[in-house]
Amino acid sequence: MSSPTLIEREVKKEIQELETVTIRFAGDSGDGMQLTGTQFTNTTALVGNDLSTLPDFPAEIRAPAGTLPGVSGFQVSFSRRDIRTPGDEPDVLVAMNPAALKVNLPDLTPGGLLILNLDAFTDINLKKAGYTSNPTEDGALAAYRVFKIPVTSVNRSALKEIELPSKEIDRCKNFWALGLMYWLYDRPLAPTLKWIESKFSRIPEVAKANALALRAGYAYGDMSELFHTHYRVRKAMIEPGKYRNITGNEATALGFIAASKLAGRPLFYASYPITPASDILHELARHKNFGVKTFQAEDEIAAMTAAIGAAFAGDLGLTGTSGPGLALKSEGLGLAVMTELPVVVIDVQRGGPSTGLPTKTEQADLLQAVYGRNSECPLPVLAPATPGDCFHMAIEAFRIAVKYMTPVIYLSDGYLGNGAEPWRIPDVGHLPKIDVRFRTDPEGFWPYLRDERTLARPWAIPGTPGLEHRIGGLEKQNVKGNVSYDPDNHELMIRLRAEKVARIAEDIPEAEIFGEDHGKLLVVGWGGTHGAITSAVERMQQRGVPVSSVHLRYLNPFPRNLGAVLSGFEKIVVAELNLGQLALMLRARFLLDAISFSKMKGKPFKIVELTRKMEEVLES
């Protein structure tokens, strides 16, 4: 008997404990790698690991099959520890074709696990990927633990009973690979089987095929003599509570729905589709039963101005976009500053300038957000630090907008927006309240009469008897709000608008230092780089090197203690995914010799890049 089952039963498969694993799934953009990665992530979350993800896909929907530009990847790092980044380098690479291997191999850790779909390494595919000889045969992969598996053919034979065209059968091979990875990292099949069942409930044959492929991949790991060991990553020891998986864009959408509930005012979301912000529109459009009004505008400008109109009429006016769209919204933002209306603009930053790198991340819209309008046009700018933080900063954006009657820019980025992490679900009872007070009393009403403390003007919405008034983009007479060309009034109004935004510093949390509050080196970051910077600083601290960090979530105004914090350190490194925009702001504001550390590759920082920079600065 040559039944593989009997032979395999002789093989004892070991289980080895690991602390942290980073896997990258890579294939053609039509191979379903994003789906595979997402499924692996969800199952991993349910197992109780901490995790972080980095989807990396081309802007083209279907670049020519088998080519380098068509490669789509999804990296997930999971751990029994509290982790903050998707990992610098994958320990495991699943490459579904030669192009995926070529693009991703340079990132794989030496000695890492490499799982290849051998069937895809045909002459034509090798040529498309630019290989002159076959790397699976020429020794090019000697530095890795390579598993060459004919995934396409073993999947076909597993699914031979399924009555679907062979093209459909071959499309199931990503589930086969996922099943194998579930065996290799000791994850249950049930969550994905359940997902397949509900996703393909109307096409039962496809559901059956995918489920079978998943199980076959799992069984292959268990049975095949290729694998002697599989791995286990135990539950993470993270803060107790109820968790779910969340991406930054989901958390942003949920945060703005929460803001609407907390304010007791409907949310009006106007947006023009743009990568990577469109998911926020999709998510909000699904929740109309919260009274959310979504408006897909004819362009970015209409989305901006419709949000302003909604704010004038008493809704929470919100618009969302990415860098090129923010440029188009600039004039509207100026109008919102002049008319002092509470609108929030989401910018999910991407690589630029111009159309740039639509699907890649960057933090280079900071100066555009803070300064990018005609004349003196100050407004608060916030930046969430993690996918989960997007939820809280969304609420914060409207708390500030409504309290101070000002537009607010919320700077997310592609890394936060598409990246996922386990998120401790907050207790709704503990969320801050957003206090909306419409002016109703005509006695003593003037459109620009300010609250003494906040300098906010009244929110007097149409429909209120006795408060009929006119606002607009022309300079306003202080208090009365009539059009005024008076020189002294203009300077007064310019200063009042600036002072109003500056005073918000008293109403936001102080900057928190991670580490000692004085010393040789402080690393300053903002927004989506929080995970990488904090992990890198922690790594230095664990080595006994005294380094601290500060992560800014408020970019305008800065936290009121920032100057004092910065003055406690000999050297300041500002790490950001641009050519030194925050560094420029800090130098100008605090007259300090900040060292800028930049990266402009459309990718997040690696921990090791940051630790290397810290070492270099400390040695110099």
Place this chain on the structure above:
Amino acid sequence: MERPTSLQAQAPSLTRKDFVSDQDVRWCPGCGDYAILAQVQKVMPELGIPKENIVFVSGIGCSSRFPYYMNTYGFHSIHGRAPGIATGIKASNPALSVWVITGDGDGLSIGGNHLIHALRRNVDLKIILFNNRIYGLTKGQYSPTSEFGKKTKSTPMGSIDNPIHPLCVALAAEATFVARSVDRHTEHLAATIERAARHQGSAFVEVFQNCNIFNDGAFDAFLEKPVRDDRTVVLAHGKPLIFGKERDKGIRLRGTELEVVQIGEGINEADLLVHNEHADSPNLAYMIARMEYPGYPVPLGVLRDVRKPTYEALLEGQIRTAVQRSGEGSLEALLNTGETWLID
């Protein structure tokens, strides 16, 4: 605070004066804008809408100063963007009566895109476009409605742009109400504005407006008293298109073209095109809109008036349906959606 539930919520009886703001009007003496302002202020009390429920929104240009002179809520916004602001206001509070005041530059050049999209969505906005065929506030450049060859400061050798037809744009966007009037035809203008106000859905009214500083007499060729009856045709629903001082000329549909005919010489009223504002298809209205002097009499009046669901009603309807289907949203439930797990 409570929002008004209907436009007519206990409207007190108001007069024209109630709609006059305390601001000095700063258009040039003799500007056609004064006449339009006067007619709008005259029509407002007739509508029975409390003035706190009325919002005038404008862009940039001479016409866009309009909201400052109305004692209602007003928003003088940025160039071309009034339809966007107004859409946000109307979607936010459908009980408001929302007006857009724009011009040929504001509405058809820089803001052309917003205009067509507001119209095709059928947002219940009353859009009045003051067409003076010139840029006034920037002191006399040609506009998108200026005639080909027009000499202005920016076109000393004559404009080489073909003009755009405001009514054709509105009809191409399938606006549900499309009309044209004239600043100095006070009664016709008031009646047209009132009809626009009472229409449910977007209403677009082009008003020929004389700029006596930079484009004086732009419409004299067909609007001057002695020639007006022979060079314009006033549309009336269900009536044949007849014009002329002697009411002896008419418009006939021949094949796919309109033609001017003399009534009497073998042609009687029954041969003429009968105007139907309520036609589902905008095709005939489009042909009428394209009639221009000197080949044709210039049409005045309501070209199209049809009923379709408004954008804001559909938007609110979807929210109601969503609430019926899934219940009013619970934040607690929303945050706990999908797979969750406990860490203890």
